[in-house]
Amino acid sequence: MIEYRNLRVALLGAGSVGSQVAKLLLEHGDELAARVGASLEIVGIAVRDETATRDVDLPRHLYTTDAESLILGADIVVELMGGVEPARSYVLLALNSGADVITANKALLATHGPELFDAAEQVGAQLYYEAAVAGAIPIIRPLRDSLAGDRVNRILGIVNGTTNFILDRMDVDGDTLEDALATATELGYAEADPTADIGGYDAAQKAAILASLAFHTTVPIESVYREGITSVNRAQVEAARANGSVIKLLAICERIVHPVTGVEGVSARVYPALISRTHPLAAVHGAHNAVFVQAAAAGDLMFYGAGAGGVETASAVLGDLVSAARRHVVGGPGVAESTHAQLPVLDIGQVITRYQITLEVVDQPGVLATVARILSDGGVSVETVQQSIAGTPVPALPGQELGAATATLVIGTHEAEEAALAATVEALSASDVVSAVASVLRVEGS
Numbered sequence: 001m002i003e004y005r006n007l008r009v010a011l012l013g014a015g016s017v018g019s020q021v022a023k024l025l026l027e028h029g030d031e032l033a034a035r036v037g038a039s040l041e042i043v044g045i046a047v048r049d050e051t052a053t054r055d056v057d058l059p060r061h062l063y064t065t066d067a068e069s070l071i072l073g074a075d076i077v078v079e080l081m082g083g084v085e086p087a088r089s090y091v092l093l094a095l096n097s098g099a100d101v102i103t104a105n106k107a108l109l110a111t112h113g114p115e116l117f118d119a120a121e122q123v124g125a126q127l128y129y130e131a132a133v134a135g136a137i138p139i140i141r142p143l144r145d146s147l148a149g150d151r152v153n154r155i156l157g158i159v160n161g162t163t164n165f166i167l168d169r170m171d172v173d174g175d176t177l178e179d180a181l182a183t184a185t186e187l188g189y190a191e192a193d194p195t196a197d198i199g200g201y202d203a204a205q206k207a208a209i210l211a212s213l214a215f216h217t218t219v220p221i222e223s224v225y226r227e228g229i230t231s232v233n234r235a236q237v238e239a240a241r242a243n244g245s246v247i248k249l250l251a252i253c254e255r256i257v258h259p260v261t262g263v264e265g266v267s268a269r270v271y272p273a274l275i276s277r278t279h280p281l282a283a284v285h286g287a288h289n290a291v292f293v294q295a296a297a298a299g300d301l302m303f304y305g306a307g308a309g310g311v312e313t314a315s316a317v318l319g320d321l322v323s324a325a326r327r328h329v330v331g332g333p334g335v336a337e338s339t340h341a342q343l344p345v346l347d348i349g350q351v352i353t354r355y356q357i358t359l360e361v362v363d364q365p366g367v368l369a370t371v372a373r374i375l376s377d378g379g380v381s382v383e384t385v386q387q388s389i390a391g392t393p394v395p396a397l398p399g400q401e402l403g404a405a406t407a408t409l410v411i412g413t414h415e416a417e418e419a420a421l422a423a424t425v426e427a428l429s430a431s432d433v434v435s436a437v438a439s440v441l442r443v444e445g446s
């Protein structure tokens, strides 16, 4: 029997992920020890209440409410409590004591990442966070290591399972957003308070983490543009389907070179967008996640799988634990986070993409020409126009007769700057020939 050196592992939190990490570690300890060359001993699990009844049966003597003593006696600390405080203080305490830290906490990383990475670098420790983005799917390590020699240009991610489930139900089953959200809650995908998911906040935190990593640039959460899915309606979903597209909530991280100045910047943004049904991300159904990466040399890459779930996410945490443990065995300091590029983070107004604008107009001669002129005056170039005539009378607009038939114009644009597009939509909305701007959606994934 091989005698291994012992590495002391402290777990903070015994919830969905923490309890599964503990269970797997206890079940597969011998195998992991053989892979690492050291045994991973759980020295304790910090909980709020040692006597609470729990779904996963773990040895009771491991539970403690004294998180600080537990942290100070550990070689590796695994933070799975979630939230910013006390997680931040505990992670800093661990790093400052020289321990490596593993976390799944996107809220913490998106808001305090630089502070934590600096603390790790000061003492030569390392902070691992594979589980923080897209759960079990390996995406942090591929960006940090496998693609470190390449140049990432764009990431399109479906990184929130709840919203993908809802949009998929609206598309495939014809549900309303409210019905689909109720089903997501019933099935345990959405939290009791689903604001972080449907408001796009969870995806925005993940976008900040991915963009920082991909572009070697600090991307603060405040600079991530965010729209949730609450305004997506059945009419938009049906229209997308009819046009061979689908609406997905995308986390987009992009390197943008200004067409005139040539200045390079990065954009991180989250919004519901149209993508073609032929795009690989269109095939991501239910609560699954996927991250589509475009890199200069590697070309297009797709990472797909379970973005949430206790045991699935525990897989990513254990992968980090093995990496950290191997580093302890070999010795030497951790590898610092790379932020050498520090590219400017662009405002949403500077983003360049394509759009689909749906207008309700009065069906009379000259309307199309007026709409085309407003678009052209705004510097927005039209790629496609589709018109359908509803034939239903509408109330009179200024200068028009009662009972005129309405028409729906669906305009697909070429690439345009968001600021120019927004001003143009305002001009369209103010025009006498437009009775309503029914929908403006960005089109991604070309």
Ligand SMILES: NC(=O)c1ccc[n+]([C@@H]2O[C@H](COP(=O)([O-])OP(=O)(O)OC[C@H]3O[C@@H](n4cnc5c(N)ncnc54)[C@H](O)[C@@H]3O)[C@@H](O)[C@H]2O)c1
Pocket (backbone or CB within 6 Å): 012, 013, 014, 015, 016, 017, 018, 046, 047, 048, 067, 080, 081, 082, 083, 086, 104, 105, 106, 107, 131, 132, 134, 135, 307, 308, 309, 310, 313
């Ligand atoms: N569940 C998932 O599918 C998933 C996926 C990816 C990432 N994550 C992340 O993993 C982390 C854990 O998520 P979870 O789903 O296991 O959450 P959870 O709510 O099930 O578990 C968190 C546990 O930590 C405990 N806790 C909170 N504050 C504490 C404190 N001060 N002291 C001791 N214990 C404390 C809670 O009582 C709870 O038992 C979060 O950061 C989350 O964002 C979760």
Ligand SMILES: N[C@@H](CCO)C(=O)O
Pocket (backbone or CB within 6 Å): 134, 135, 159, 160, 161, 162, 163, 189, 197, 202, 307, 308
């Ligand atoms: N609430 C998240 C969990 C994983 O971060 C989701 O729906 O994807």
Ligand code: NA
Pocket (backbone or CB within 6 Å): 130, 131, 132, 133, 134, 135, 136, 137, 138, 139, 140, 316
């Ligand atoms: Na992951």
